[in-house]
Amino acid sequence: MEAVTDEGPRLTRKGRATRQRIVEAAAQLMFERGVAGTSTEDVRAAAGVSSSQLYHYFASKQHLVRAVIAHQTEAVLAAQEPQLSRLDCMGALEAWRDLVVALQTQRGCEGGCPLGSLAAELSEIDPDARQELVAGFARWEAAIRDGLTAMQRRGELSARADPGLLALQTLTAVQGGLLLSQVRRDVDPVRAGLDMALSHIRTFLI
């Protein structure tokens, strides 16, 4: 029962709420200070739980980090909805670009991409975390690819276009744009990166 091992014991409603509170506190702290800068004691205090409660749900910081990756994957994808699930015309792609840029503007470009930041910090030191991040990025990429595939099926995108490659290229522009926007505290890089990706997609329009 792999799923039960990963999720911990089957939880009561109250248990699920407590676990969720811990994960949300951990995700917020790790977004602000990084994983290394967040101790389980910080998380315990922020979530308002006891040490024994924390360890009941998460046997180690590494388990907690995995739950944070799962949580941030859902949060990052959800923050891009409803646009992300229907990127099947240029107008939708433009609306999605505007949404991504607006989210960064709201945050003053602080924190960068929650998944990208975790990836940069954890890829070399936590192979399990790296694998979970691969899966998270794959879902993001798949959502973009699905929209482009729908455009191609409707005959709006050339048969020469490779929706999988275009989706990967778009995600590189998003990730690099978010990182440079974070460093510069300026939305220009993420907007510029997305503009390039959309211009590139436009070259395949029929």
Added chain:
Amino acid sequence: MEAVTDEGPRLTRKGRATRQRIVEAAAQLMFERGVAGTSTEDVRAAAGVSSSQLYHYFASKQHLVRAVIAHQTEAVLAAQEPQLSRLDCMGALEAWRDLVVALQTQRGCEGGCPLGSLAAELSEIDPDARQELVAGFARWEAAIRDGLTAMQRRGELSARADPGLLALQTLTAVQGGLLLSQVRRDVDPVRAGLDMALSHIRTFLI
């Protein structure tokens, strides 16, 4: 005398060599394990110096981190030479893309971009480091822009093209590509990102 404050005391030749050995050891460890995962004691041991020697050159870990950023900026730019300084035709841009991809292939995509990784880890927790990283990325971007500006002056790139914007867009593709290649341990993302950037530049060729 700001420069002296930043550089520490004026050094003898032997002093400069010791300082350099410390910075190189710190850069390597921080590349492998992150800044948070690298203690000054780790650096001291790897560089083969005493504590008092380390503190003679670097009053704190933060000072050492700033020296590592300066070192990695030079190293990242140097690793892209001679291509980076003459990106003034499509052939040169293609050769540069191949060099960036080859460097990642050699490393098995481990570590990602030394500057990008430092940026992701430090942007929220060290404002001085963030500013130094902004300056490092600006040099990289300027090198790309200068090549494109030369192309435009020679009449090979349309007057409609904005070399500054194209350089920023290219750097977003590089950074996002390097991050996704690091996570996936696969050169496809960085190659795909660079291919997109070069395709986008090609749309402005005359």
